[in-house]
Amino acid sequence: MSLLVRVTLGVFLGLCALSWVKPAVETDAPFSWMRPDRFDTINDMFSSVTGENCRSKPAEQLTLPKETIAQIPKYNNLLSTVIYSNRSAMLHMHNMALNRAYFYSFIYQKLNSTFDFHYQPGLMYYYMSAAADVSASPGFVNASSLYFDFNCSYPNWFSTLPFNTTIPFFGPRAWRADDYNEPTNFLREPTNNTIDIHDYGAGRDSNYTNSAYKTNSWYHLWMPDITGETDSLRKFTYSVGIKYSNTTGHFTKDEFEDTSFFGPPQPSQTDGDQSLPVLFTAPYFDCGRSNKWIVSATAPVVEYFPRYSIYIHLRRPRFVAVSTMDIEFERIDMNQCPLAEGNPSPNYFAGTARCKNTTMCEPISGYGFRRGGYQCVCQPGYYYPWYHDGPFLGWEIEEATREEYEVGFDCLAVEERQVIPNVMPEFVERKKRSVLSKKTEFLEMTLPKALSPRPSPRQKRHLVARLKDYKEKRLREKRRTLVARIKRDTSRKIHRNKRDAVDEVAVIRFDDILTRKYQTNAQNCKSKQAHELFLPGDAGHGVEKLFEAQGRTALRLAHFLSNFLQNVDEYEEFGNLRGDRRLNETQIFSEVLANVMGDFKIKASGVFFDRYKFRMSPPINNTDPRFVDGITREFFGPYAYRIETKDEGLDFFKAIDFAGFEDYYVDASWYRDMKARWATNQYGLKKFTAKPMIRSNPGGTSSIRFEYYPLTYRAPRYEDGEWLRPQFKCDDMVNDWVVTYVVPFFGKNSLKTKIEFKGVVTVDAKLDYLDINQCPSEFHSANSFKNTARCHFESQYCVPLEGKRFTRGGYKCECRQGYEYPFNDLAWFFDGQTMEEEWRKLTAGQPNRYATLKCRIAGASSVAASMLMVLVLSSLVTVWTRT
Ligand SMILES: *[C@@H]1O[C@H](CO)[C@@H](O)[C@H](O)[C@H]1NC(C)=O
Ligand SMILES: *[C@@H]1O[C@H](CO)[C@@H](O)[C@H](O)[C@H]1NC(C)=O
Ligand SMILES: *[C@@H]1O[C@H](CO)[C@@H](O)[C@H](O)[C@H]1NC(C)=O
Ligand SMILES: *[C@@H]1O[C@H](CO)[C@@H](O)[C@H](O)[C@H]1NC(C)=O
Ligand SMILES: *[C@@H]1O[C@H](CO)[C@@H](O)[C@H](O)[C@H]1NC(C)=O
Ligand SMILES: *[C@@H]1O[C@H](CO)[C@@H](O)[C@H](O)[C@H]1NC(C)=O
Ligand SMILES: *[C@@H]1O[C@H](CO)[C@@H](O)[C@H](O)[C@H]1NC(C)=O
Ligand SMILES: *[C@@H]1O[C@H](CO)[C@@H](O)[C@H](O)[C@H]1NC(C)=O
Ligand SMILES: *[C@@H]1O[C@H](CO)[C@@H](O)[C@H](O)[C@H]1NC(C)=O
Ligand SMILES: *[C@@H]1O[C@H](CO)[C@@H](O)[C@H](O)[C@H]1NC(C)=O
Numbered sequence: 032m033s034l035l036v037r038v039t040l041g042v043f044l045g046l047c048a049l050s051w052v053k054p055a056v057e058t059d060a061p062f063s064w065m066r067p068d069r070f071d072t073i074n075d076m077f078s079s080v081t082g083e084n085c086r087s088k089p090a091e092q093l094t095l096p097k098e099t100i101a102q103i104p105k106y107n108n109l110l111s112t113v114i115y116s117n118r119s120a121m122l123h124m125h126n127m128a129l130n131r132a133y134f135y136s137f138i139y140q141k142l143n144s145t146f147d148f149h150y151q152p153g154l155m156y157y158y159m160s161a162a163a164d165v166s167a168s169p170g171f172v173n174a175s176s177l178y179f180d181f182n183c184s185y186p187n188w189f190s191t192l193p194f195n196t197t198i199p200f201f202g203p204r205a206w207r208a209d210d211y212n213e214p215t216n217f218l219r220e221p222t223n224n225t226i227d228i229h230d231y232g233a234g235r236d237s238n239y240t241n242s243a244y245k246t247n248s249w250y251h252l253w254m255p256d257i258t259g260e261t262d263s264l265r266k267f268t269y270s271v272g273i274k275y276s277n278t279t280g281h282f283t284k285d286e287f288e289d290t291s292f293f294g295p296p297q298p299s300q301t302d303g304d305q306s307l308p309v310l311f312t313a314p315y316f317d318c319g320r321s322n323k324w325i326v327s328a329t330a331p332v333v334e335y336f337p338r339y340s341i342y343i344h345l346r347r348p349r350f351v352a353v354s355t356m357d358i359e360f361e362r363i364d365m366n367q368c369p370l371a372e373g374n375p376s377p378n379y380f381a382g383t384a385r386c387k388n389t390t391m392c393e394p395i396s397g398y399g400f401r402r403g404g405y406q407c408v409c410q411p412g413y414y415y416p417w418y419h420d421g422p423f424l425g426w427e428i429e430e431a432t433r434e435e436y437e438v439g440f441d442c443l444a445v446e447e448r449q450v451i452p453n454v455m456p457e458f459v460e461r462k463k464r465s466v467l468s469k470k471t472e473f474l475e476m477t478l479p480k481a482l483s484p485r486p487s488p489r490q491k492r493h494l495v496a497r498l499k500d501y502k503e504k505r506l507r508e509k510r511r512t513l514v515a516r517i518k519r520d521t522s523r524k525i526h527r528n529k530r531d532a533v534d535e536v537a538v539i540r541f542d543d544i545l546t547r548k549y550q551t552n553a554q555n556c557k558s559k560q561a562h563e564l565f566l567p568g569d570a571g572h573g574v575e576k577l578f579e580a581q582g583r584t585a586l587r588l589a590h591f592l593s594n595f596l597q598n599v600d601e602y603e604e605f606g607n608l609r610g611d612r613r614l615n616e617t618q619i620f621s622e623v624l625a626n627v628m629g630d631f632k633i634k635a636s637g638v639f640f641d642r643y644k645f646r647m648s649p650p651i652n653n654t655d656p657r658f659v660d661g662i663t664r665e666f667f668g669p670y671a672y673r674i675e676t677k678d679e680g681l682d683f684f685k686a687i688d689f690a691g692f693e694d695y696y697v698d699a700s701w702y703r704d705m706k707a708r709w710a711t712n713q714y715g716l717k718k719f720t721a722k723p724m725i726r727s728n729p730g731g732t733s734s735i736r737f738e739y740y741p742l743t744y745r746a747p748r749y750e751d752g753e754w755l756r757p758q759f760k761c762d763d764m765v766n767d768w769v770v771t772y773v774v775p776f777f778g779k780n781s782l783k784t785k786i787e788f789k790g791v792v793t794v795d796a797k798l799d800y801l802d803i804n805q806c807p808s809e810f811h812s813a814n815s816f817k818n819t820a821r822c823h824f825e826s827q828y829c830v831p832l833e834g835k836r837f838t839r840g841g842y843k844c845e846c847r848q849g850y851e852y853p854f855n856d857l858a859w860f861f862d863g864q865t866m867e868e869e870w871r872k873l874t875a876g877q878p879n880r881y882a883t884l885k886c887r888i889a890g891a892s893s894v895a896a897s898m899l900m901v902l903v904l905s906s907l908v909t910v911w912t913r914t
Contacts, residue, residue: 064433068383070402073099082322090245097313100326101366101378106307107298109631113834117364117396123171123580124328124356125309127164130629131177131354132295132330138621139334140292145194146651153611154188155599161205162226162721163591168583169223174357176204178231180254181240183351185338188609189729195339198729200232202239206321226721233726234734248312249355253331256350264306266333266348267297271684273620276691279665287685293333293348297681314360324360329353361400368392368405385428389413389442403429411859413442414851414889421848445851534818541819544570548768556761568756571770572814573804575754578796581633582772584626585794586749588638589776593746596778596789605738613648613661620686623671628684635765635795637670639689639696644789666690672764701755701773702791709775710788716745745786747774757798768798804831805842821866826850826886840864846886853887
């Protein structure tokens with residue numbers, strides 16, 4: 032046999048041996064060698080409960096330990112810590128729970144007199160509000176509810192009940208139903224658009240205040256609130272100002288009308304968990320409803336209770352209800368990495384990752400409750416072996432056999448590491464450098480100018496050693512260029528790619544944008560020209576992803592209004608049940624205020640009704656013949672905004688009716704564009720189905736279907752709304768850079784025959800919270816800041832960082848495959864801010880070390896690198912000897 036044939040045969044047989052013989056004979060499959068850990072404990076509890084057996088299980092088997100949810104967003108830390116994308120759904124739940132708590136607290140206390148009783152939210156208001164929470168936030172919120180304490184709700188929808196009578200329990204809850212099996216759903220795939228709404232206070236098992244009620248962990252966090260002991264700690268008095276308008280172009284009063292109300296607690300930075308306004312429950316099984324493991328964010332609704340009583344001395348602010356938002360436990364990312372600075376305790380799953388000692392664990396988002404949501408990156412001072420491309424992925428490790436695990440997943444040590452010089456080497460100009468000899472180049476680089484004439488003996492020794500290193504490095508480089516020359520041209524093109532170089536034109540534009548942003552402020556904005564108050568549209572790149580939660584807050588209100596305006600037929604009566612009235616202006620003011628108060632990234636929020644589309648009920652005891660059929664306002668544009676206080680303290684909130692301004696909001700371009708798109712053509716609206724089950728009587732003896740069952744409504748999706756370009760709103764209200772999301776809402780026309788455009792909902796999110804991405808990206812990506820990162824792309828690649836806000840340098844430069852991090856400073860990447868700063872010094876002609884911020888070619892492979900080789904060879908030898 033010729034040698035070639037033998038080798039080929041050997042390799043072939045060797046591969047066969049590797050893939051067939053080895054696993055059967057010598058290795059252990061993952062489940063046989065990995066020891067059970069804390070993940071398995073929870074997974075067993077998780078999978079032992081199902082929709083069929085949950086009723087018979089004791090309460091403790093229906094809850095998981097609280098520590099299984101790590102890094103819960105805390106209200107008083109939201110501003111001072113970065114909330115990463117792996118917690119953005121929880122943050123949105125947190126904010127929505129708070130949003131509903133503010134809304135109901137405000138409306139109960141604002142409309143507190145007896146003649147306002149009928150302007151309070153009616154039954155469908157509660158149902159539709161909860162349905163909108165769910166339908167507008169797929170991927171964020173799976174269920175929304177409001178549970179009242181015993182005898183704490185005053186229903187205005189029973190015509191037989193006097194105004195001052197309460198009903199025992201009332202708990203409307205809406206959740207996304209799995210509708211795959213509906214007769215109308217021929218695809219047999221959940222559509223995400225069907226919502227079940229039940230009243231938990233009706234029917235069998237309605238006493239959810241009872242401790243024997245197994246799945247009510249939300250109740251005991253806030254209620255019963257009988258004694259007033261913790262009132263000072265757990266209730267807070269908010270004050271908001273509202274400026275009403277009664278006719279187009281005029282305000283009713285010139286001043287803002289202040290209203291104070293009691294609301295959820297408002298802790299300071301240092302306060303403990305007791306006074307947080309939003310608390311999360313431990314994961315529990317939603318038995319009999321969605322039959323999933325869920326986690327709830329809960330916030331209390333405060334009312335001055337009893338609302339209607341002749342005994343004034345009995346009244347005090349009291350938690351009357353709890354607003355909750357639920358998410359599936361399975362969708363919440365866990366962090367399997369060991370406890371560290373970015374992974375504080377309590378974290379039940381900490382340390383279940385299987386990274387080896389030469390690597391570090393980094394969580395990956397989007398894995399939820401599943402093993403392997405992490406990657407193992409090389410420790411500082413180590414680099415990836417040549418046969419592995421980038422970090423070792425967690426799920427690869429989790430399915431490794433014992434042998435694979437023991438041999439692989441290790442990084443190799445970097446030898447000859449340098450220390451960052453304290454004195455910066457002088458910046459050497461490129462032109463000069465090309466004529467210098469290699470030796471002087473080296474000396475220039477390592478030796479500070481001031482010292483260069485006469486190095487001390489110690490320095491000399493050091494230099495000689497460095498020179499040796501340097502020679503070796505040159506040798507390696509030479510070898511590399513040789514190899515590169517052999518390679519085809521195409522591979523070199525990749526390195527020369529335009530995308531991989533800093534785009535200096537984009538940098539100049541970037542500077543202009545940042546300058547414009549920083550130089551425009553509330554004091555000088557009036558003197559600027561109109562176009563100077565805008566940034567280019569591509570400066571808001573990524574806003575639809577990063578501010579999705581804020582956009583969906585506006586979408587929620589659009590869904591609610593669409594549902595209400597399409598399904599509530601004012602003055603309907605169903606026996607004892609009284610239908611909802613028309614919307615009242617105070618309700619919409621309250622909605623926009625709640626949007627702003629519930630989310631610190633939202634600077635302002637508004638609802639703008641189209642001309643002659645806002646119809647209100649006639650005033651009570653109306654005698655004016657003009658208003659028999661109710662009042663129709665030409666314009667109605669409630670708009671709430673936040674006034675930030677510079678030092679730590681509570682922001683102020685104000686609301687104003689845009690109808691009072693002399694410029695009509697319907698003439699603004701953002702309004703006209705939306706209207707032009709949707710006024711005549713509603714193609715593309717999604718149909719949502721809500722299935723309301725209501726109580727049969729005030730006592731709630733049983734649960735029956737609502738008269739209209741199911742309710743359907745057409746509403747926009749998140750993609751149907753539009754993010755406008757960044758703008759400085761110079762209007763004495765917002766006075767800040769914001770990006771605005773605009774989304775339309777729809778109602779029945781006056782003949783109730785078809786759907787028509789009724790107006791838009793807007794949210795202004797603060798531009799400062801937008802992260803910018805300077806890394807290279809595709810030519811078609813509409814991002815003004817792309818290709819401006821100062822990485823050394825020959826040896827590094829760029830990774831954008833989260834939470835760095837609208838500033839320069841929000842990225843890191845990591846070493847490419849085949850390169851290693853040269854410094855001995857516990858890092859393994861170069862920070863974008865350092866790169867930018869050193870570049871700035873370089874261009875300013877100051878001493879800098881920009882030239883040293885590069886990765887160097889990885890050193891010779893050590894023994895560990897060739898373990899795989901040894902494996903292959905040994906099997907080859909085995910095969911060889913057998914033949
Ligand atoms: C209603 O609330 C306002 C403001 O909180 C308060 O001044 C007023 O006394 C309340 N009215 C009644 C009837 O409780
Ligand atoms: C809950 O929300 C997730 C997205 O976060 C979705 O995938 C899942 O289907 C929802 N569950 C139900 C029961 O609708
Ligand atoms: C309700 O109000 C009526 C008078 O308006 C009063 O006679 C009655 O006692 C009140 N009931 C309660 C429960 O407060
Ligand atoms: C609850 O409210 C009902 C009706 O208002 C009343 O008859 C009953 O006494 C109240 N129960 C308690 C414990 O306050
Ligand atoms: C339902 O929602 C989930 C999660 O957001 C998504 O993955 C799925 O594609 C949605 N289903 C449909 C039919 O849109
Ligand atoms: C509900 O349960 C609580 C706690 O066990 C009990 O005190 C209360 O009387 C019950 N209420 C009703 C109306 O059954
Ligand atoms: C609006 O309010 C002002 C001030 O209270 C009043 O003078 C005016 O008559 C009101 N206009 C209408 C149409 O009610
Ligand atoms: C979320 O991501 C951040 C940044 O990568 C990390 O520090 C944090 O530990 C992660 N949290 C969880 C629960 O995975
Ligand atoms: C890895 O580190 C742990 C703790 O530092 C140590 O106990 C273990 O012996 C190390 N394993 C190896 C293979 O170095
Ligand atoms: C809306 O509610 C307010 C607050 O009580 C009331 O004064 C106003 O008359 C109501 N508006 C209409 C049109 O009914």
